[in-house]
Amino acid sequence: MSGLDPSAPNPSAPNRGALDRRALAARIAQDIPEGAIVNLGIGAPTLIADALPAGLEVILHTENGMLGMGPAPEPGLVDPDLMNAGKQPVTELPGASYFHHADSFGMMRGGHLDICVLGAFQVSERGDLANWHTGAPGAIPAVGGAMDLAIGAKSVWVMTDLLTRDGASKLVAACTYPLTGVACVSRVYTDRAVFDVIADGFAVSELFGDTTLDELQELTGLWLRDATGSDETEGMRS
Amino acid sequence: MSGLDPSAPNPSAPNRGALDRRALAARIAQDIPEGAIVNLGIGAPTLIADALPAGLEVILHTENGMLGMGPAPEPGLVDPDLMNAGKQPVTELPGASYFHHADSFGMMRGGHLDICVLGAFQVSERGDLANWHTGAPGAIPAVGGAMDLAIGAKSVWVMTDLLTRDGASKLVAACTYPLTGVACVSRVYTDRAVFDVIADGFAVSELFGDTTLDELQELTGLWLRDATGSDETEGMRS
Amino acid sequence: MISKLRADASEAIADVGDGATVMIGGFGAAGQPVELIDALIAQGASDLTIVSNNAGNGDTGIAALITAGRVRRVVCSFPRQADSHAFDAAYRAGEVELELVPQGNLAERIRAAGAGIGAFFTPTGVGTTVSEGKEARTIDGRDYILEYPLRADVALISAYRADRWGNLVYRRTARNFGPLMAAAARTTVVQVDEVVELGALDPEAVVTPGIFVDRVVEVGERPWLRAGEFVGAPA
Amino acid sequence: MISKLRADASEAIADVGDGATVMIGGFGAAGQPVELIDALIAQGASDLTIVSNNAGNGDTGIAALITAGRVRRVVCSFPRQADSHAFDAAYRAGEVELELVPQGNLAERIRAAGAGIGAFFTPTGVGTTVSEGKEARTIDGRDYILEYPLRADVALISAYRADRWGNLVYRRTARNFGPLMAAAARTTVVQVDEVVELGALDPEAVVTPGIFVDRVVEVGERPWLRAGEFVGAPA
Numbered sequence: 026m027s028g029l030d031p032s033a034p035n036p037s038a039p040n041r042g043a044l045d046r047r048a049l050a051a052r053i054a055q056d057i058p059e060g061a062i063v064n065l066g067i068g069a070p071t072l073i074a075d076a077l078p079a080g081l082e083v084i085l086h087t088e089n090g091m092l093g094m095g096p097a098p099e100p101g102l103v104d105p106d107l108m109n110a111g112k113q114p115v116t117e118l119p120g121a122s123y124f125h126h127a128d129s130f131g132m133m134r135g136g137h138l139d140i141c142v143l144g145a146f147q148v149s150e151r152g153d154l155a156n157w158h159t160g161a162p163g164a165i166p167a168v169g170g171a172m173d174l175a176i177g178a179k180s181v182w183v184m185t186d187l188l189t190r191d192g193a194s195k196l197v198a199a200c201t202y203p204l205t206g207v208a209c210v211s212r213v214y215t216d217r218a219v220f221d222v223i224a225d226g227f228a229v230s231e232l233f234g235d236t237t238l239d240e241l242q243e244l245t246g247l248w249l250r251d252a253t254g255s256d257e258t259e260g261m262r263s
Numbered sequence: 264m265s266g267l268d269p270s271a272p273n274p275s276a277p278n279r280g281a282l283d284r285r286a287l288a289a290r291i292a293q294d295i296p297e298g299a300i301v302n303l304g305i306g307a308p309t310l311i312a313d314a315l316p317a318g319l320e321v322i323l324h325t326e327n328g329m330l331g332m333g334p335a336p337e338p339g340l341v342d343p344d345l346m347n348a349g350k351q352p353v354t355e356l357p358g359a360s361y362f363h364h365a366d367s368f369g370m371m372r373g374g375h376l377d378i379c380v381l382g383a384f385q386v387s388e389r390g391d392l393a394n395w396h397t398g399a400p401g402a403i404p405a406v407g408g409a410m411d412l413a414i415g416a417k418s419v420w421v422m423t424d425l426l427t428r429d430g431a432s433k434l435v436a437a438c439t440y441p442l443t444g445v446a447c448v449s450r451v452y453t454d455r456a457v458f459d460v461i462a463d464g465f466a467v468s469e470l471f472g473d474t475t476l477d478e479l480q481e482l483t484g485l486w487l488r489d490a491t492g493s494d495e496t497e498g499m500r501s
Numbered sequence: 502m503i504s505k506l507r508a509d510a511s512e513a514i515a516d517v518g519d520g521a522t523v524m525i526g527g528f529g530a531a532g533q534p535v536e537l538i539d540a541l542i543a544q545g546a547s548d549l550t551i552v553s554n555n556a557g558n559g560d561t562g563i564a565a566l567i568t569a570g571r572v573r574r575v576v577c578s579f580p581r582q583a584d585s586h587a588f589d590a591a592y593r594a595g596e597v598e599l600e601l602v603p604q605g606n607l608a609e610r611i612r613a614a615g616a617g618i619g620a621f622f623t624p625t626g627v628g629t630t631v632s633e634g635k636e637a638r639t640i641d642g643r644d645y646i647l648e649y650p651l652r653a654d655v656a657l658i659s660a661y662r663a664d665r666w667g668n669l670v671y672r673r674t675a676r677n678f679g680p681l682m683a684a685a686a687r688t689t690v691v692q693v694d695e696v697v698e699l700g701a702l703d704p705e706a707v708v709t710p711g712i713f714v715d716r717v718v719e720v721g722e723r724p725w726l727r728a729g730e731f732v733g734a735p736a
Numbered sequence: 737m738i739s740k741l742r743a744d745a746s747e748a749i750a751d752v753g754d755g756a757t758v759m760i761g762g763f764g765a766a767g768q769p770v771e772l773i774d775a776l777i778a779q780g781a782s783d784l785t786i787v788s789n790n791a792g793n794g795d796t797g798i799a800a801l802i803t804a805g806r807v808r809r810v811v812c813s814f815p816r817q818a819d820s821h822a823f824d825a826a827y828r829a830g831e832v833e834l835e836l837v838p839q840g841n842l843a844e845r846i847r848a849a850g851a852g853i854g855a856f857f858t859p860t861g862v863g864t865t866v867s868e869g870k871e872a873r874t875i876d877g878r879d880y881i882l883e884y885p886l887r888a889d890v891a892l893i894s895a896y897r898a899d900r901w902g903n904l905v906y907r908r909t910a911r912n913f914g915p916l917m918a919a920a921a922r923t924t925v926v927q928v929d930e931v932v933e934l935g936a937l938d939p940e941a942v943v944t945p946g947i948f949v950d951r952v953v954e955v956g957e958r959p960w961l962r963a964g965e966f967v968g969a970p971a
Contacts, residue, residue: 119700357935
């Protein structure tokens, strides 16, 4: 759904201290407080689970009817009745619970999830998200639970490379791909910087490597507020 | 809710073979087929449970979240967490299940109950039911689950005396009391006769004791179709 | 480590404010959070809107809350009962408003709040006084009225067992409104007979996942279970 | 004596007619009623509308039904997958129509059918292509679109254990759409690993009460459990 394969290299990111996916996952994990109920989207966001500090209790929700999801099973212990939203085998932690799909999506729509982290094709200045469909002629659309997550979680974060493989910015003034949700994203974690969606566009709260604000403005073509010295960001641990 | 106390005598019914409440409950029980899922309203309808033939599997639903409800417990075995809609202690049969109120009323509204039997203040010729509120000034209204049952069960039957204590007919051209549901009743079992709601009013399918059709027409002030010789009645065993 | 356990009922309900909307679980005595209601009476919050199936029985629980003059409004399906004298008196005196909601609509409105549904068309109440002033629509030949979610600031419910994540199981018909109210309130406070170790509840049998629960108080076996005495009709 | 048990899958699905709307449980392979789908393919009903989360994987189940030319229309949330070549081919050839529904709206529409809700306002899909042509409304400051129930003639689902009344329990994430579809179809057919004695299922843990179930077929332990082999990515 994200177009972001966790194991693929990212040819468009010059190697100047930009974060690779595992490092970015670790950075995002730092912003997830103990006790948070979190849904990690298909693809790169699933790496965040492995980056959470050992012993920190974060409860993972999977759309297909489970809270308290654990990591992939040991070889030989795969249970075909126990999978995540990406249809990969997972495990059950003490404190887990199962429920049907209406209850699972009621948790999203009803605003009970603290955080979800999704991949993206594009995020707009007002927080619109496009991550399900390129709109290309002949492409078969498949939305799954993306729209429910986008409008449901208390905080919707995006994890993505800043640029596509063709060098286009995924942060845009207005999405050109079909939308997943309107004004729903609050924060975008990219390989170059962390962006918060604020009233008048994006604010950069953190730069990775030797990335500069000017460079980001050039790459995105957007005016960006400098919030790197500010504490007024949305992070849940602030 | 029914205004029909199972243990009270009925002073308005002359003793000419009209059925008493237990006999009427037994008559209704005959029309309940094995496997039916049945909700018995508060008051007299609860007597029907005891009148079902031993060994016949009829599954009783109670609005407060249970299927497979059994009879009252032996003294000393009362469980305060196990009651029926009338807040009387009941028991659990093998095959029982518990669920919350949204699921319980979804069963009604979704048309999953085969039969419910309710008390009534009035039933009209088009099957309107009034059984929750006299509309008297100063009376405190209390509707409970009556409206959900009235519109939900596949067959809504009424169990009642034909006449009020003041001698007024409970079968009427149009209800004067506030309605519980519109065009929802299919059959009325009274102490004098069984009435089916048909396209143009009530049809009498069965007379009790020495009651006659003429007498019923006089008592109710309604034109009544004679269906006592007909097999074209709604009974589920037909 | 996550722990939703609180020392006692007073601590668990300490922040309920005047004017709050409070959902209270239970159908008659089954599932009624007696200790939490007692703590709320002692705490003193007033001008409350109570959402519950009944409006109190006898002189305890919701009835006591009404008698103490803390309730401005009741949203329920069945206020009038043999022993609802506390509500009856306050209602007749004009001290308490009543919004009467058919039981299934009450349950579904609470469910809608928890599930993020903006409104829904229900067939219950069509053509009756409870549909007056409500939007009506015929869909596929059946008549419906539009009903809106019922949300609360606080839900007070009773369950059988909990773990420290707030996962809950109930006992028999004491389940009733508990799972719905837990999801519909900003803060959900639960009293349980027993707190068990994390992992001791069967994940297949958890009825209310901890996501819907904020605070858990262990009250021990409920008094009326100990007494072996039923508050309704004798067996 | 009530018994919903049937001798085999063929008998249980014998009366599915051409043109029927068939709900099929499962999320990927978990909860997919493989034996019932195989029986439906053998039975021959065609011109079917399939309501399911996915549109088939590999060459079995829904994919085989599509390849056999029996499916006219698919209502689902996620048709396109790595191994959805059967659907992809039929869709591109114009042989199968697709109604794409976001997963939560799909679940809620099925739930609405079972619970007698005429329509409901949902926030999911607002401002996107899936809301085109749908009634929109702002309620309490949030935007919603109106969605209608999804009903079926038949539901084919898979559960773990059943009794002869049709009470069901599931295993882990194989529960998914099963309980919803069971309530939304005129006839619900369930395959289970095991049929147990009446009374052997814990009444507190029954997930689908028998009221929603018409026919039960015991298929024994599912082949892919026996094989110890997972159809998704390797662990």
